Amino acid sequence: MTNRNILVSIIEDDDTIRSGYSFLIGNTEGYEVVSSYSSYDAAAHKIASDKPDVILLDIEMPGTNGVDAIPRLKKLLPHAHVLILTVYESEKLIFEALANGASGYLTKNTPSAKIIASIKEVKEGGGPMSINIAKMVIRSFQKNQESPLSKRETQILEEISVGKSRSQIANELFIDLETVRSHIKNIYLKLNVNSRADAIKTARENRLI
Amino acid sequence: MTNRNILVSIIEDDDTIRSGYSFLIGNTEGYEVVSSYSSYDAAAHKIASDKPDVILLDIEMPGTNGVDAIPRLKKLLPHAHVLILTVYESEKLIFEALANGASGYLTKNTPSAKIIASIKEVKEGGGPMSINIAKMVIRSFQKNQESPLSKRETQILEEISVGKSRSQIANELFIDLETVRSHIKNIYLKLNVNSRADAIKTARENRLI
DNA sequence: TAAAAATTCACCCTATTGGGGTGATACCAT
DNA sequence: ATGGTATCACCCCAATAGGGTGAATTTTTA
Structure with missing residues (x-):
């Protein structure tokens, strides 16, 4: 049997970046961009009927910011996976985004091939992260080796x-x-x-x- | 200037696997296997003088298990990075290993190229993880969206x-x-x-x- | 081997806390 | 309009938390 295309929605306020992603993903075999929006607020009323498998989400946006948008998107589309794609690398934002239900976190210097692979990965239940994000996430688990306590x-x-x-x-x-x-x-x-x-x-x- | 080789030590009890890794890494340009041991206990007295940049560590081992070995290795070699390479995917082991100071966590189905890349990645301060591990790590951050609590x-x-x-x-x-x-x-x-x-x-x- | 740190226990004190009941008011959102 | 939420009130009392001070024993480290 032939697998159906992975359906992707993009929410990103920068027009250039948005159409860049749209072009990249739309021209990749097995992927299909079903919609793209410049903000969560613009997407809110329509995205449910797009039925994307994966939502590429920016953090910095006018109106509802990306972090707050995640739980709302998950409510509208419980089975969709949210993949964060942003320039922000603050620990606070990363952990908030993940706690809110993001399935992955990529920074914008991520090469195209990795973005494409990551979309597939989240769709299959994985948790793709950029190298620098993985570093922060792993560090968040690590205890201080030189504790003053016995x-x-x-x-x-x-x-x-x-x-x-x-x-x-x-x-x-x-x-x-x-x-x-x-x-x-x-x-x-x-x-x-x-x-x-x-x-x-x-x-x-x-x-x- | 030419970067010096990345020095790798391997601690793994299975002879076949150990020599497999040794061969793989030793024959890769830019990498050098400085030592390999069949257990932490065998490595304990010698590994400090090997001065590896990265230690590939198995979890399931006779004597001191891998998780307990991590803090001891970090004490002997504070600047070395420990990269776990194991078949175990239990959440408990993963988080214990990371809390104890492991810099990355790979499962043994990891392709050779990813292993090589990951060694370089930890050496450069990254935190490589297998897809399934990343999934668990990310899930550990996520709150339940349907809480009974207000x-x-x-x-x-x-x-x-x-x-x-x-x-x-x-x-x-x-x-x-x-x-x-x-x-x-x-x-x-x-x-x-x-x-x-x-x-x-x-x-x-x-x-x- | 001697000094330092860690672990263990003892007894002084008192204000605060925690948990269990029971009930009431007002505000929402469906 | 009915159930969930958020707010506050007053009953009870045993247990708790935190502060002082001191000391014996074992383990670790210099």
């Missing part, structure tokens, strides 16, 4: 960070309640804080947990 | 998940302490839990936060 303290801070109380921690680690207190006091000293919330904040900022 | 409840649960107390939440959201309590009670009802720790656990498992 292993035990880190372990207890991790328990605190999931909302456990002192007594719950004591039970799980088979140590006395007073020992847990003692560790927490040392954690507060080292992190220079005096509450659970501040300890978690500082620890997250420094990737101690 | 916006306000989600917001309050997020505050709880960073260790805030009722009164802190009340102050930050400019609502009464009793209102916060009320929301928390509703959250507990909907999630069918009766403590902060359980609420956070359930919420994380269902990606509500």
